[in-house]
Amino acid sequence: MDLSYILNHLGEERDQYFDAVSPPIIQTSNFYFKDVESLRNAFPNERDIHVYTRGNNPTVEILRKKIAALAGAEDALVFSSGVAAISAAVMANVHAGDHVVCVKKPYGWTDKLLNKFLSRYGVTATMIDGTKIENFIAAIQPSTRVIFLESPNSFTFDLQDIKAVVKLAKEKNIVTIIDNSYCTSLGQRCIDMGIDIEVHSATKYFGGHSDVVAGYLMGSKKMVAKIFASELLNIGGIISPNDAWLLIRSLRTLPIRLERIQASTATVVKFIEQHPQVERVIFPFSDSFPQHALAKEQMLWCGGLFTVIIKATDVAHVETFCNSLKRFLMAVSWGGHESLIMPACSFMNRDDLDLADYPYNMIRFYIGLEDPKVLIEDIEQAFQKIR
Numbered sequence: 001m002d003l004s005y006i007l008n009h010l011g012e013e014r015d016q017y018f019d020a021v022s023p024p025i026i027q028t029s030n031f032y033f034k035d036v037e038s039l040r041n042a043f044p045n046e047r048d049i050h051v052y053t054r055g056n057n058p059t060v061e062i063l064r065k066k067i068a069a070l071a072g073a074e075d076a077l078v079f080s081s082g083v084a085a086i087s088a089a090v091m092a093n094v095h096a097g098d099h100v101v102c103v104k105k106p107y108g109w110t111d112k113l114l115n116k117f118l119s120r121y122g123v124t125a126t127m128i129d130g131t132k133i134e135n136f137i138a139a140i141q142p143s144t145r146v147i148f149l150e151s152p153n154s155f156t157f158d159l160q161d162i163k164a165v166v167k168l169a170k171e172k173n174i175v176t177i178i179d180n181s182y183c184t185s186l187g188q189r190c191i192d193m194g195i196d197i198e199v200h201s202a203t204k205y206f207g208g209h210s211d212v213v214a215g216y217l218m219g220s221k222k223m224v225a226k227i228f229a230s231e232l233l234n235i236g237g238i239i240s241p242n243d244a245w246l247l248i249r250s251l252r253t254l255p256i257r258l259e260r261i262q263a264s265t266a267t268v269v270k271f272i273e274q275h276p277q278v279e280r281v282i283f284p285f286s287d288s289f290p291q292h293a294l295a296k297e298q299m300l301w302c303g304g305l306f307t308v309i310i311k312a313t314d315v316a317h318v319e320t321f322c323n324s325l326k327r328f329l330m331a332v333s334w335g336g337h338e339s340l341i342m343p344a345c346s347f348m349n350r351d352d353l354d355l356a357d358y359p360y361n362m363i364r365f366y367i368g369l370e371d372p373k374v375l376i377e378d379i380e381q382a383f384q385k386i387r
């Protein structure tokens with residue numbers, strides 16, 4: 001199925017809603033049945049029939065079809081946040097006494113899910129440096145049920161060799177889950193590489209406008225049916241039809257937004273890499289990136305995130321640089337239209353991070369949809385303030 005068809009037509013039964021080009025927002029909690037037999041037959045089939053919007057809603061269903069096809073997966077679910085999707089994926093595949101192997105420095109709330117939340121229910125986790133396959137081999141225990149990957153992560157961009165991990169997991173009958181938010185399903189074909197469950201913060205590139213918080217989960221029909229019947233219906237972290245509609249609208253422009261961001265980021269990275277006030281740039285497609293070859297092998301694009309270590313004598317120096325930027329908003333998250341910075345020196349009061357991984361002169365940049373020339377001029381004037 002071609003991408004243009006998926007984004008513009010798949011799942012859109014226009015003759016059912018007045019031939020409108022844009023689908024309706026079916027803002028209902030409930031669906032009625034004309035007779036007892038139809039209701040009786042609907043109950044065992046809630047994933048496919050419209051009974052109640054916590055399970056299935058027609059607007060959300062359009063989105064589910066599109067994102068499953070986009071990832072090359074059999075089915076998909078949409079959640080009210082990326083964290084809800086991540087939690088559902090992991091919780092569906094562990095019981096008390098089970099063990100999870102997860103890469104170090106994943107998204108913060110993934111770390112807390114495994115090490116603070118699920119540990120209360122008898123699930124243990126080993127956090128490993130996922131850049132080496134030997135570390136996975138060493139960490140697997142007889143009780144390991146899940147390997148959780150995040151390749152690349154969203155600050156230092158450490159990668160895992162996805163195909164090698166999948167091979168190992170399949171030999172040991174372990175479920176593989178990957179947080180693919182950094183690349184999106186277009187930029188890294190995780191399901192094709194054999195991953196069991198792909199999860200996303202759809203808040204990032206999929207939403208793309210910094211106005212929706214949402215999560216996606218894609219996998220086999222069997223896996224999705226299992227998660228639907230338990231974690232989705234029971235914990236109920238569902239998306240509203242209105243937010244699902246916004247995400248359908250965002251999908252139409254996903255490839256062109258990604259192309260623009262990719263081109264602008266390459267331009268800005270090139271400028272920063274040669275800047276005399278820069279110590280180092282961390283960006284998977286840069287020649288200097290330690291896992292550059294692997295990045296080129298398994299990633300089709302690199303996105304708008306990169307991290308810069310600037311030359312600075314103290315924290316005040318870094319703060320002056322960051323506070324001087326006018327075209328970059330200082331904020332968490334990424335993937336929207338607006339360029340952002342996230343300085344590591346803002347983490348100093350946090351007790352949930354190992355600050356050794358985040359030196360004070362490290363700044364994460366995200367390049368949005370603005371003109372890269374404007375962004376480069378802004379960075380240059382901020383560097384001049386600390387010269």
Ligand SMILES: Cc1ncc(COP(=O)(O)O)c(C=O)c1O
Pocket residue numbers: 081082083084107153154179181182200201202203213214215333
């Ligand atoms: C890599 C990654 N995964 C997951 C999440 C969580 O997504 P959400 O904020 O949509 O719950 C984030 C959010 O920042 C993230 O950066």
